[in-house]
Amino acid sequence: MIWDWHFAGKILPDLLRGLVVTIEATLLGYAVALVLGLVWAILRRSPSRIVSQVVRWVVEFIRSTPLLVQLFFLFFALPSLGLTFSALVTGVVGLGLHYSSYTSEVYRAGIADVPVGQWEAATALNLPRRRVWFGVVLPQAVRKVIPTLGNYLIAMFKDSPLLLAITVPEMLHSAYDVGAKSLRFLEPITIVGVLFVIVSVLSSVLLRRLEFRYGNN
């Protein structure tokens, strides 16, 4: 089988449409992971031991089960409990939930890195708990972990083809469709690989810039 440029050109629009879905799912899932991870990290610090321990084990559980199993559970098992969502929504929630277990650890490390004197000064000034978190601790903690959080965006992007398994029309899904119809897999799958590389490299460059702006100092 030889590479067919004409065929490659013909299928490219389909694959790019798939890429748009991939990027959508990744960015939305990343937003979920960033917010949910923060919620976990803050709850881990709850004065209530019950809350912090429950959250600890929930996060541990999410992190220790494979993403694919979680996606299957959300997409195929939840409907039998009466909960049905579209494939894309399920995919976004699945990716976000899974990666929130990683981002929460990143936040946690950042929070632990904030000197205890900052908490004590906040207590001495009688700042309300909300203000201690959002005015004092998190601005310092998050700034330090921006580069690490950024790496998870790329990791998540590379995990997004798993959404194929729950019928999300992302890029690998499009490539598979094209291949199945034409019985040519060389071009679509290769192009998918190349597009992944291009987007990953571009994101890395962008993240490096962010890191440069916030990471040091």
Place this chain on the structure above:
Amino acid sequence: MATTDPAADAVLPEDGAGETDGIRFEGVVKRFGDNVVLRELDFSVAPGERVTLIGPSGSGKTTILRLLMTLEKVDDGIIYVDGRSLSHMKRGDRLVPADERYLRGIRSDIGMVFQQFNLFPNMPVLRNVTEAPTHVLGLSKDEANERARGLLDLVGLADKADSHPSRLSGGQQQRVAIARALAMQPKILLLDEVTSALDPELVAGVLDVLRDIANETDITMLCVTHEMGFARDVSNRVLMFDEGQIVEEGTPEKIFSAPENQRTQDFLHAVLDQR
């Protein structure tokens, strides 16, 4: 919950006990693991009084300030601030463990300046000073800014309002920290070795600011320091600590000129020899 707490019964005060103004420690015990930091400590500080705590490191002085600021909890005994216990509060006729809201009420009367300044590095100087007045006292932005600028002027840093704390010297940072504590208009100011982390040439500036505050306000001051000259100037009373207990107390004249206790004499010799 409350009735199952053994401490609740033990500390039930008679009516009127501890109902005096100022600070009162009654039989206070504090342990860190096996290390007993304070043993059955009793003392009180009247409103407006300036008390300096001296003694070798590890003798419990800083712990006293941290207990008052509710950064630590007592293991036994009671601390009263203006008649309110730091560990228990009244609910109906019963005493229950103090909750956060109750402690916030007490804390609003107390300010603290730390050895390591602990300014918020993510905020410019002015916001370090306005943060608590706006979010705790509910001052408007303008009111808080005005108060903060007045205090920065008092500590000689009016021109640094927009600077970043990391751009300031240690002495300047500590003066900002003093302004930040005063912005809450506390009745009690706790000073925890506020010049110990400073380069020697910056110490005088900070102490001058504190002398001014001592002269111009009637704020109660509890001060842990190794600056004996400063202690002599501002304090009404000096408490000498060793191994978690007060071994001698008196006016600064008495303690510094004619200490009676052997350990006080040894300590003062050691500190003054360093100079």
